[in-house]
Amino acid sequence: DVKVTQSSRYLVKRTGEKVFLECVQDMDHENMFWYRQDPGLGLRLIYFSYDVKMKEKGDIPEGYSVSREKKERFSLILESASTNQTSMYLCASSYSGRATYEQYFGPGTRLTVT
């Protein structure tokens, strides 16, 4: 079974702190994604990566950066956390190719910024 793990289920940080969210997948997937999920807004794509060291902005990249130094690991960085970044963060991975493949999701990290 594909497994996507996230470093924390719950995280509480203070405004202005630098926050790292880690995601690891074990299926050798080329694509990895970071979403945030807020009530009534569904999932919104923050960043995605289609290869090691390659990244592309999603729909809401402001205030975030990412790092992909190894194929299996994709990190989301909040350079200076703000209260409006309180949210559920979901990581996902998928195969690459001309067709769209299903995405495999991690369990999510519920981040609270106070």
Add this chain to the structure above:
Amino acid sequence: SQQGEEDPQALSIQEGENATMNCSYKTSINNLQWYRQNSGRGLVHLILIRSNEREKHSGRLRVTLDTSKKSSSLLITASRAADTASYFCATDRKDSSYKLIFGSGTRLLVRP
């Protein structure tokens, strides 16, 4: 911007009944996917239907796709309490097939 919009936003049914959820989208797609999310957890892929398919089955799930109306429906037959979850449709984009756009979901409650 949201591509998929689910309808209804919330649905409450009795165990054993069928549940139908609908999804509408705006632009041309390669395929459409349905996902389930149990409370506070990640999403789980249920089924993928390609733009040249009209209907697909997987166990108690039946998905239809009408590209002329830009809509899809997910039918869960003989529902169980364990089906209680939120259900999302997700569409890709012709210009970037590996990026999905998710709707805001339908919350399904199956009462025992």
